[in-house]
Amino acid sequence: xxRAGADATSWVPDGIDLERPSxxxxxxxxxxxxxxxxxxxxxxxxxxxxxxxAREIARHNRSFLRRSVLxxxxxxxxxxxxxxxxxxTVGNVHEIAQTADPxxxxxxxDYEEVAYAHSTLMLADNPLATIVQADLxxxxxxxxxxxxxxxxxxxxxxxxxxxxxxHFVPPEKDPAALVARYRDAIAPGSYLAFSQFTRDLMPxxxxxxxxxxxxSRDPMYPRSLAEITALFAGFDLEEPGVVPTALWRPDLGFDxxxxxxxxxxxxxxxxxx
Amino acid sequence: MPDxxxxxxxxxAGLVLAWVRVVAATAYVPRSSTxxxxxxxGLLGRLTTALATGDSDSSVGSRVGELxxxxxxTGEKTLEGSLGVLADGLADAGFGARPVAGLLxxxxxxxxxALRKRTLAQQENMKLxxxxxxxxxxxxxxxxxxRFREVFDAAAVGIAITELDGTFVETxxxxxxxxxxxxxxxxxxxxxxxxxxxxxxxLVVGEADRRRVVRPNGDTAWVYLTTSMLRDDNGVARYRxxxxxxxxxxQLLGNQLSHQSLHDALTGLPxxxxxxxxxxxxxxQTPPERLLTLLCLDLDAFALVNTTYGHATGDxxxxxxANRLTAAVEGKQALVARIGGxxxxxxxxxxxxxxxxSTLVSALEAELSEPDYDGGGVGLAVSATTGAVRxxxxxxxxxxxxxxxxxxxxxARSLGRHQWTEFDAHADRAARKLGTLATGLPAAxxxxxxxxxxxxxxxxxxxxxxxxxxxxxxPADRDTAELAELTGLSVPLGPWLLTxxxxxxxxxxxxxxxxxxxxxxxxxxxxxxxxxxDADLSAxxxxxxxATCVDPGALEIGLDTAAVLGCRGDAQDNLRTxxxxxxxxxxxxxxxxxxxxxxxxxxxxxxxxxxxPFEGWRPDWLPREAVPVRxxxxxxxxxxxxxxxxxxxxxxxxxxxxxxxxxxxxxAEGPAFGxxxxxxxxxxxxx
Numbered sequence: 001x002x003r004a005g006a007d008a009t010s011w012v013p014d015g016i017d018l019e020r021p022s023x024x025x026x027x028x029x030x031x032x033x034x035x036x037x038x039x040x041x042x043x044x045x046x047x048x049x050x051x052x053x054a055r056e057i058a059r060h061n062r063s064f065l066r067r068s069v070l071x072x073x074x075x076x077x078x079x080x081x082x083x084x085x086x087x088x089t090v091g092n093v094h095e096i097a098q099t100a101d102p103x104x105x106x107x108x109x110d111y112e113e114v115a116y117a118h119s120t121l122m123l124a125d126n127p128l129a130t131i132v133q134a135d136l137x138x139x140x141x142x143x144x145x146x147x148x149x150x151x152x153x154x155x156x157x158x159x160x161x162x163x164x165x166x167h168f169v170p171p172e173k174d175p176a177a178l179v180a181r182y183r184d185a186i187a188p189g190s191y192l193a194f195s196q197f198t199r200d201l202m203p204x205x206x207x208x209x210x211x212x213x214x215x216s217r218d219p220m221y222p223r224s225l226a227e228i229t230a231l232f233a234g235f236d237l238e239e240p241g242v243v244p245t246a247l248w249r250p251d252l253g254f255d256x257x258x259x260x261x262x263x264x265x266x267x268x269x270x271x272x273x
Numbered sequence: 274m275p276d277x278x279x280x281x282x283x284x285x286a287g288l289v290l291a292w293v294r295v296v297a298a299t300a301y302v303p304r305s306s307t308x309x310x311x312x313x314x315g316l317l318g319r320l321t322t323a324l325a326t327g328d329s330d331s332s333v334g335s336r337v338g339e340l341x342x343x344x345x346x347t348g349e350k351t352l353e354g355s356l357g358v359l360a361d362g363l364a365d366a367g368f369g370a371r372p373v374a375g376l377l378x379x380x381x382x383x384x385x386x387a388l389r390k391r392t393l394a395q396q397e398n399m400k401l402x403x404x405x406x407x408x409x410x411x412x413x414x415x416x417x418x419x420r421f422r423e424v425f426d427a428a429a430v431g432i433a434i435t436e437l438d439g440t441f442v443e444t445x446x447x448x449x450x451x452x453x454x455x456x457x458x459x460x461x462x463x464x465x466x467x468x469x470x471x472x473x474x475x476l477v478v479g480e481a482d483r484r485r486v487v488r489p490n491g492d493t494a495w496v497y498l499t500t501s502m503l504r505d506d507n508g509v510a511r512y513r514x515x516x517x518x519x520x521x522x523x524q525l526l527g528n529q530l531s532h533q534s535l536h537d538a539l540t541g542l543p544x545x546x547x548x549x550x551x552x553x554x555x556x557x558q559t560p561p562e563r564l565l566t567l568l569c570l571d572l573d574a575f576a577l578v579n580t581t582y583g584h585a586t587g588d589x590x591x592x593x594x595a596n597r598l599t600a601a602v603e604g605k606q607a608l609v610a611r612i613g614g615x616x617x618x619x620x621x622x623x624x625x626x627x628x629x630x631s632t633l634v635s636a637l638e639a640e641l642s643e644p645d646y647d648g649g650g651v652g653l654a655v656s657a658t659t660g661a662v663r664x665x666x667x668x669x670x671x672x673x674x675x676x677x678x679x680x681x682x683x684x685a686r687s688l689g690r691h692q693w694t695e696f697d698a699h700a701d702r703a704a705r706k707l708g709t710l711a712t713g714l715p716a717a718x719x720x721x722x723x724x725x726x727x728x729x730x731x732x733x734x735x736x737x738x739x740x741x742x743x744x745x746x747x748p749a750d751r752d753t754a755e756l757a758e759l760t761g762l763s764v765p766l767g768p769w770l771l772t773x774x775x776x777x778x779x780x781x782x783x784x785x786x787x788x789x790x791x792x793x794x795x796x797x798x799x800x801x802x803x804x805x806x807d808a809d810l811s812a813x814x815x816x817x818x819x820a821t822c823v824d825p826g827a828l829e830i831g832l833d834t835a836a837v838l839g840c841r842g843d844a845q846d847n848l849r850t851x852x853x854x855x856x857x858x859x860x861x862x863x864x865x866x867x868x869x870x871x872x873x874x875x876x877x878x879x880x881x882x883x884x885x886p887f888e889g890w891r892p893d894w895l896p897r898e899a900v901p902v903r904x905x906x907x908x909x910x911x912x913x914x915x916x917x918x919x920x921x922x923x924x925x926x927x928x929x930x931x932x933x934x935x936x937x938x939x940x941a942e943g944p945a946f947g948x949x950x951x952x953x954x955x956x957x958x959x960x
Contacts (some may be wrong), residue, residue, distance in 0.1 A: 031301055031348045035397035055349065059301040066303055090345045091303020117402035253306025256298030 005167065023168060023218035024112040028087040033086045035114060044214055050208035056247075056256075057168050061195055064090050064267045065163040068193035071238075071249065071269065072102040072159040077191060079152050080106045083136040083182075084165025085183040087115045088122050089170040093131040093161065094129040097206060103182075105151045109142050111135045136165065137173045139181040157189040159273075166231070167197040167220045174225075179231045190273050193243055195267035197222045202264055228266050235270025242268035285321065288362035289314050295358050300348030312344050318361070323376060324368045331379035338383025342391055344595035352384050372884065408849035431496075431517035434503070439463035442512060450518050451496060464515060469493050474646055478502055483520065495520035537611045538596035548610035549675065555608065556671035559622050564665055566627060567674050568619040568634065569682040570598075570657040574890040575615035581899050591615070593645045594655055601640045617657075618678070630661045634693045645696055656686045659693035723766075723775045730920070730942050732788075733934035736927070739789050740829070741781060741943060742797040743774035744949050767804035768813040771830075774798065775817040777952055782827050784955075794829035794857040799882065805832035806842025811850040818854070825855035831882055834862045838872055848876050859920075865908040874915040880940070881912050882920040886910055893932035909937045 025040035028049060036044075050056045064169050069080065078101060082093045085108035097104035108119050119131035130151060134141045142148060153159060160182055169175050181254040185191070199206040199222040213220045228241050240248065245267040246260035283569055292313045296302060302309055316337050323333040341347070346355070356377050362689045363373045425432060431448030435441055441459050449456045452467050463799055469485040478500055485493040496517050503512040535547035537624045543551060552567070559565055572594065579587035591611070598619055606622040619637070627633070641655045660682025669677065681696035726746035729738040745766055774796060781795040789795065804810070818825050830851055836844040837860060859880035873881055886905045887895065895902050909919050924930050924943035933941060947954070 032345075032349070034392040035399045056298075059348070062301045064301075065606045086350065091301070094302070114399065114403065117406035118399060121398070121402040121405055253293070253310060254297040255294070257294060260300060 021216045022112050022114070023213070023216060024086045024110060024115045026216070027058060027164070028089055030055050030227060031089050033087060033089040035089070035118060037140060043212070046212045047209060050212045051202070051264065053202070053205070053207040053262050053264060056258060056262065059264045060245040061164045061267075062091065063251070064248050064265075065093070065161065065193070066193055067249055067251065068163070068267075068269050069093055069096045069159065069161070071098055071099065072191050072193065073104070075191070077157050077159040078104045079156065080104070080159040080161060081142075081148070082106060082161040083107070083109045083142070083188075084162065084164075084168070085110050085115065085131070086112075086117065087118050094123070097114050098128065102236075106130075107132060107148050109134055109136060110211065136162075136176060137169055139178060139185070143182075143185050154185060155187055157191070158186045160186060160190060160192045162192065162194045162196075163199075163267075164195050166194065167222055168218045170187055170219075170221055176231060180233065181184050183234050183272060186272060191231065191238075191269055192272070192273045193267075193269045194228070194231065195265050196228060197264060198224060198266045200225055200266070201244060201261050206264070214256065223266075225266060227263065228268070232268065232270040235272055238269045238271060242266050280384070284368065285317060285362075288358065288366070288832075289317055291358045291362060292317070293357060295354035296346050296348075296351060299351040299354050300346050302345050304344075309884035312340075316340060317359075320363070320376060320380075321368075324363065324372055331375075331382070334376045334379025335383025335386070335712070338380040338385070339387040341380075341384055342345075342387035347388060347391075351810065352381060354601045356381060382645040386925050431519070433515045433517065435464060435513045435515065437510060437513060438467050439513070439622075448517055451494070451517055452486055453490070453492075486517075540592055540611050542595050542599075542617075543608070543610040545610070545612040545856055548608070548620075549671075550610055551608055551610070551618055553671045555606075555620060555622055555672070556666050559666050561665060561667055564623045564627055564663055565674065566619075566621045566623065566630065566633065566661065566663045567678045568637070569612070569660045569678040570617045570619070570637070571613075571659075571682055571686060572615040572617075573656045573658060577888055577890050577901070581895075581901065590645070590655060594641060594657075597640045597643075599638065613721060618675075627663075630663055630695050630750055631693075634659050638693075658682060660696065661693065662696040679753055705889060723769075725770065725777075725891070727774075727777075727952060727955055728942055728949045729946045729955055730940050731930070733930055733938055733941050733945045736946075737788050738946065738955065739785055739793055740795050740797055740940070741955055742772055742799065745770050746949055767800055767810065768808060771798060771813055771817050778821050778823045778827055780952065784824060795827050797829040797831065797859070799859070800833065801829040802833040802836040802841060805836040805847065806844045808843045808846070810843070810847045811854065814851060814854060814856060818856075820901055826857055829857040829859050829880060834860045834864070834869055834884075838869060845876075848878070852877060861922075865904070870908070870911055870915075873912060873917050877919055878915075880920055881917045883908075883938075884923060885923060885955060891929055893929050906936050913937055 003173040010065045019039060021037075021043040023039045025036040028034075029036045029041055030047075039202065046052075051057065072080070073096075078097075080093055080097060085093070088108075093108070094104070097106060108123075108129070108264040110116055110131065111120070111134060113133075116131055116133040120226045123129045123131060128130050128151070130147045132142055132145045134145065136142065162179075166175060179192070179194075197206065197209070197220060210220050210222065213267050225242060229237075232242070241264065243267045244263040246258070246263040248267045248269075250260075283425060289310060293306065293310055296313070297306070304312075319333055319337055322328075323330075340353070341355070346760045349606050360373060360377060364370060425443075425445045428445060428447055431442055431451045432445045433448055434443040440461060444456055444459050446456065449459065452459070467486050469487050477947050481499045484498055486496050487493050497520055498722045499516045499518075501514050502510040503514055505511050526861045535543060537544045556565065572590075575587065575590070579591060590694075594617060595611065598617055602609060602619060602621060607622065608618075608620045608741075610618045610620075612618045621627070621633075637659070638657065641657060651723065660678045660680065662669070662677040662681060664674065677696040685692040685694040726744045727741040728744060730740035730742055731737065732739045746769060778796055778907055785793070800810075807813075812827070814830065818828070832844060832848055832851075836842070837848055848858055848860075857879045858876070860869075860873065860878050861882035862884045863881050865886070866886050872878070883905075886892075886908075887901060892902060892905070897903075912919050918939040919937065919938040920942070921933050921938050922942050924933065924941045924945045926945045930941055930945055
């Protein structure tokens with residue numbers, strides 16, 4: 001490696017472009033993690049400027065993921081496919097699920113290098129959890145990956161998790177067809193836990209965020225309540241339907257006194273027919 | 274000390290709730306609220322105990338700070354908020370401001386130290402993760418490299434990586450072999466040192482070039498050199514890669530390839546391309562006074578053999594023909610080739626006065642017609658249609674010979690199956706004239722050279738002529754309709770034919786009245802595809818009928834099946850309108866697909882004229898159980914069940930006519946019943 005500042009970055013694999021911030025590392029920063037680079041943090045600060053509630057939004061989304069996984073475990077689901085899992089910080093799906101039942105199996109999927117490298121390292125000693133480096137808009141890559149086939153039994157219910165990731169899927173990738181592709185691969189009685197940014201709740205802030213994220217490798221596409229609800233085609237929505245994350249089966253003991261409509265993200269869980 | 278410090282159910286419970294609320298609002302904690310509540314209750318207990326016992330040791334505070342970090346109470350504002358509620362709550366509980374401040378300061382210090390440690394750990398973790406990823410990438414790269422090394426070492430092609438000035442950086446074993454020197458001897462030397470012709474222009478990157486290399490013993494060997502550039506990340510050329518192929522090996526491979534490209538894989542005979550060059554060579558080498566005979570043979574009904582008996586049988590037949598032709602000319606200076614799917618050529622350079630061409634052809638035909646029995650006991654006798662040409666090399670060039678034999682073969686084919694003709698300049702001219710006729714047809718039309726001719730249509734039941742078919746006729750022996758379709762004259766020719774022939778309609782009515790069945794048409798006109806689609810057709814027919822006062826049912830008009838089926842132009846409307854007018858409707862060019870049969874039923878077509886179902890092959894010679902025969906018989910039955918009568922064209926003799934009659938065909942035309950002629954050439958009664 002002969003570029004300037006080699007010492008500072010010589011441990012960074014060639015595939016990682018430090019100049020281009022990533023959403024996974026930004027999310028990590030918003031949740032208080034340190035798995036990020038200067039450019040990610042710079043983007044995060046601009047994100048917070050555009051949406052001062054950014055940290056709360058990240059927190060609520062992460063909480064929704066936790067509560068939905070716990071609910072699925074209660075419903076007997078013991079295997080999970082977590083699409084866009086991000087950088088493992090605290091309260092990861094396999095920790096939640098395996099605490100509840102140590103035989104729970106989890107396949108994480110992320111295409112971001114740091115998320116992948118980090119997950120690989122963290123899961124090295126966990127035979128029941130693994131990560132596939134793949135793009136969720138290419139379902140076949142994920143469903144056919146040997147790790148997926150090895151760990152998940154597609155004849156049994158699977159918890160399909162798409163928490164805070166679908167707002168990175170552009171309309172031209174046909175989001176409905178994508179969800180359908182995954183839906184068709186899982187057995188009846190499986191669940192979809194889904195959350196994504198919306199413009200319905202805080203339009204001005206959302207517009208600014210979209211603008212900010214245009215400069216990252218992960219531009220964002222907020223969706224309306226109707227659009228998100230439509231993605232649950234073939235699933236029966238569980239109570240309370242598609243709602244702001246803070247209102248989805250909240251842990252009442254955790255009431256922070258904030259306005260739940262400032263959660264910025266809609267969430268819902270559906271059961272495959 | 275105030276009692277409040279020992280009252281966990283009192284104000285402290287309120288303080289815990291306030292603290293939980295701060296945490297909920299500032300940090301993501303991966304636990305339930307109950308768990309967080311228990312955690313904070315424990316932490317608060319530690320603090321109040323320290324205050325109550327007056328323990329001034331900072332370790333309690335800093336431990337609480339550490340536990341906050343461990344419990345992920347690490348939101349950006351969590352510490353600030355926590356210290357706030359704790360300061361207020363502890364003060365309200367009656368603890369002194371100074372001890373509280375001291376304790377909370379150590380909480381903050383412990384928290385900061387733990388957070389810094391965690392951040393560093395996370396950074397370290399990420400570094401480790403990335404380093405692992407990098408190592409994996411490097412391992413992959415090494416694997417790639419060793420694969421490359423494997424290829425480099427094992428390649429049959431010589432590979433040299435050189436500096437831009439040509440100095441060897443790396444060479445593979447194959448290159449050492451080609452140059453005839455050990456690899457060590459190549460170090461620090463340049464490729465150019467081993468090239469014999471050093472005055473040649475330098476190699477062009479990306480293009481193959483033929484050069485000679487010099488071996489240590491002074492021998493030279495031809496090689497192909499291909500060179501390309503290795504560039505660095507910035508696209509700057511760093512090294513040159515040269516591939517060196519030993520041409521003597523390529524030569525061997527090339528020979529094999531050329532055999533494959535010049536010979537027919539099935540029979541092993543030279544193919545057309547090869548034959549043409551061999552003909553050229555033999556033509557050139559033949560002494561001027563000697564005669565050359567070229568025969569072009571086209572197997573009869575080969576497609577029928579293929580469809581009836583299968584391709585394996587067809588292939589066997591081709592190999593048999595190849596063997597027999599080769600055997601027949603054995604010992605002669607001769608060449609046999611397969612010049613097309615079912616076409617063969619035999620070229621003989623005669624050393625002594627040769628036998629008559631007819632003798633030669635008969636001998637070959639006799640050889641071919643000997644039945645060939647395969648394991649299944651099917652004996653296949655082959656016949657061929659042959660064109661022949663004989664000349665000295667002064668009389669014709671090789672190309673002319675080939676063309677002449679081919680023309681003679683096509684002429685023979687036009688006479689029927691199992692025919693042969695020798696090329697004669699006159700026949701060739703006639704054939705060429707046909708070619709010019711097609712282009713000359715518009716002129717003939719202009720000059721009024723076109724005539725209407727009539728061909729008898731016979732009722733097969735009693736072989737009685739009951740109708741005539743009107744044709745546009747040129748003095749040359751060729752159906753004009755086909756030419757017209759080629760030249761675009763077709764559309765005006767349709768009305769012309771209808772109008773011209775109408776003059777004789779009443780004459781035909783009178784002539785056939787004694788023999789015709791009731792309502793039988795007396796004159797048939799078959800229209801080409803373009804004519805069938807003509808929007809003015811029904812108007813023309815109406816005008817013609819109006820001018821003659823003959824019953825419309827006297828006229829039978831046949832449209833082209835494909836034109837009707839494909840909805841070409843107004844073809845379907847025409848069929849309907851003609852039927853409404855009362856004309857006897859017919860379709861011709863009928864091949865018998867289910868859609869065609871359905872069309873006959875739907876439009877109530879009265880006559881169906883079959884398109885040659887056996888490709889000119891005599892049906893009465895085919896086995897009854899042959900699939901095409903059975904299919905045709907069933908087709909005729911199906912058509913008759915719709916009420917249509919069935920006609921055939923081109924019947925050769927009465928034996929064939931009888932066969933068709935047995936299948937239920939009603940009318941027939943063809944050489945068996947007479948060729949096109951004038952009005953007076955047709956007589957009613959038995960043909």
